[in-house]
Amino acid sequence: MNTVTDPQLLIARQRAVVAALRARLPAHCVLFNEEDTRPYECDGLPAYRQLPMVVALPEDEAQVVAILKTCRDLQVPIVPRGAGTGLSGGALPIVDGVVLSTAKLNKIVRIDAYSRTAVVQPGVRNLAISDAAGPLGLYYAPDPSSQIACSIGGNVAENSGGVHCLKYGLTVHNVLRVRMVTIDGDVVELGSEALDAPGLDLLAVFIGSEGMLGVVTEVTVKLVPKPQCARVIMASFDDVVKGGNAVANIIAAGIIPAGLEMMDKTSVRMVEPFVKAGYDIDAAAILLCESDGTTEEVEEEIGRMIAVLNHAGATAIAVSQSEAERLKFWSGRKNAFPAAGRISPDYYCMDGTIPRKHLAKVLLGIADMETRYGLRCANVFHAGDGNLHPLILFDANQEGEFHRAELFGAEILELCVEVGGTITGEHGVGIEKINSMCIQFSPEEREAFFGVKRAFDTAFLLNPDKAIPTLVRCAEYGKMHVKRGQLKFADLPRF
Numbered sequence: 001m002n003t004v005t006d007p008q009l010l011i012a013r014q015r016a017v018v019a020a021l022r023a024r025l026p027a028h029c030v031l032f033n034e035e036d037t038r039p040y041e042c043d044g045l046p047a048y049r050q051l052p053m054v055v056a057l058p059e060d061e062a063q064v065v066a067i068l069k070t071c072r073d074l075q076v077p078i079v080p081r082g083a084g085t086g087l088s089g090g091a092l093p094i095v096d097g098v099v100l101s102t103a104k105l106n107k108i109v110r111i112d113a114y115s116r117t118a119v120v121q122p123g124v125r126n127l128a129i130s131d132a133a134g135p136l137g138l139y140y141a142p143d144p145s146s147q148i149a150c151s152i153g154g155n156v157a158e159n160s161g162g163v164h165c166l167k168y169g170l171t172v173h174n175v176l177r178v179r180m181v182t183i184d185g186d187v188v189e190l191g192s193e194a195l196d197a198p199g200l201d202l203l204a205v206f207i208g209s210e211g212m213l214g215v216v217t218e219v220t221v222k223l224v225p226k227p228q229c230a231r232v233i234m235a236s237f238d239d240v241v242k243g244g245n246a247v248a249n250i251i252a253a254g255i256i257p258a259g260l261e262m263m264d265k266t267s268v269r270m271v272e273p274f275v276k277a278g279y280d281i282d283a284a285a286i287l288l289c290e291s292d293g294t295t296e297e298v299e300e301e302i303g304r305m306i307a308v309l310n311h312a313g314a315t316a317i318a319v320s321q322s323e324a325e326r327l328k329f330w331s332g333r334k335n336a337f338p339a340a341g342r343i344s345p346d347y348y349c350m351d352g353t354i355p356r357k358h359l360a361k362v363l364l365g366i367a368d369m370e371t372r373y374g375l376r377c378a379n380v381f382h383a384g385d386g387n388l389h390p391l392i393l394f395d396a397n398q399e400g401e402f403h404r405a406e407l408f409g410a411e412i413l414e415l416c417v418e419v420g421g422t423i424t425g426e427h428g429v430g431i432e433k434i435n436s437m438c439i440q441f442s443p444e445e446r447e448a449f450f451g452v453k454r455a456f457d458t459a460f461l462l463n464p465d466k467a468i469p470t471l472v473r474c475a476e477y478g479k480m481h482v483k484r485g486q487l488k489f490a491d492l493p494r495f
């Protein structure tokens, strides 16, 4: 598919698409004036921006079907969009494409306390599910730090995680059923409200597919009982290596904490003046280790974790004595991203996953990169999952700094792969990490991904150019062997 960039052709195409969409949708559901479409030009990765040609805001599933059929007939690419909090540019618009926003599909269809499930539309915010289930003593466990804003449709598309996912699982472990619309306008249900569904496990294929296979219109999620009690340990270390080893030791001791997070000195010093969570600003690293369950279970687990932390060389340990103090300890971790904005004009949030045993090695590697790239990096992450979130601090107004930040980020991901990890833990590949996919996967593996994409979307209209790199891209990135000028699989789509 060739992208239309010529201004005159773009105007003509915009007119045709708006007319076709308005023939099927109310006029207020189709935006095309620049002042209306500008808010959709980027997601939570504002370094990449593109004004969309048209934005469609369906109010029900029938309108989603109409939009997809229209775009398929006119061969117009579509980018699905939830709340736009994604950090990898997954919802970045396409110059000659339509952004399909699920903002108006925001109803909680039902909450069933007996089956402990909630059925929700895709635009429902993550936290709104727990708020609605709260009076029944239930909540939705996956809790991205963006949960106040991000949508469940976006969570499904990114297979999002959060602090509680170490114990309760990622989105993929907490979604029973997804109803979605294909590019041809067919409504398909994946999974079921029963414990298992026969046939191929397309639900698992779909979760984490970054808007490339279909548009989510309804989700059934599992709810879990709210724990009777939760307490958190805050432990200081004078050395990141000791802190990293403590994380591995807790898991090796057979403990699965409800949360196990780590922050290095730069993050602690960045956050503490902002939130005043009581963090030890002299520590090289702090760990937050949460336990939840009955009062007796929590007391026993906290005791076992303290023993491991002391053995690993913790220099100070504090345990929350009340719910207010527990939330105060967490407030620093939860506010790390906004705090970064206070000390640096810009930051670039990376997301890689490594085997826990290599935490210390990778943190030392990142420290070395800070010197080489001349940029600071704050490390704050889901340590229990080995999911790193290095925040590279830079100033986009300084010539070349963003480029250096990008190279720094790419090198962190290469290190993650080198130690047996992956280039993303929960933020997805989007446009940001597409080159790094060339390092993680072989041409054969990437072709298998394209095979799945083609099975759902032959014409590559749904969120094209995201998540799976083409052969040409990998060759240009220097991560593909080109023999005598000949690419393998020369017949495959290039763009």
Ligand SMILES: Cc1cc2nc3c(=O)[nH]c(=O)nc-3n(C[C@H](O)[C@H](O)[C@H](O)COP(=O)(O)OP(=O)(O)OC[C@H]3O[C@@H](n4cnc5c(N)ncnc54)[C@H](O)[C@@H]3O)c2cc1C
Residues within 6 Å of the ligand: 043, 044, 079, 080, 081, 082, 083, 084, 085, 086, 087, 089, 090, 091, 102, 122, 143, 144, 145, 146, 149, 150, 151, 152, 153, 154, 155, 156, 157, 158, 159, 160, 161, 162, 163, 210, 211, 212, 214, 215, 216, 217, 337, 426, 427, 463
């Ligand atoms: C401050 C901050 C903290 C964050 N913390 C976390 C964290 O702890 N854990 C974590 O996992 N993420 C985190 N994120 C990233 C982000 O919030 C998640 O990726 C989230 O799932 C995105 O949801 P969204 O509704 O904003 O989706 P968007 O950003 O709008 O879209 C994300 C992707 O989903 C696709 N998509 C959206 N809706 C649909 C749909 N209905 N059908 C098909 N595809 C769709 C889009 O095409 C895009 O590829 C954080 C972001 C911020 C800004």
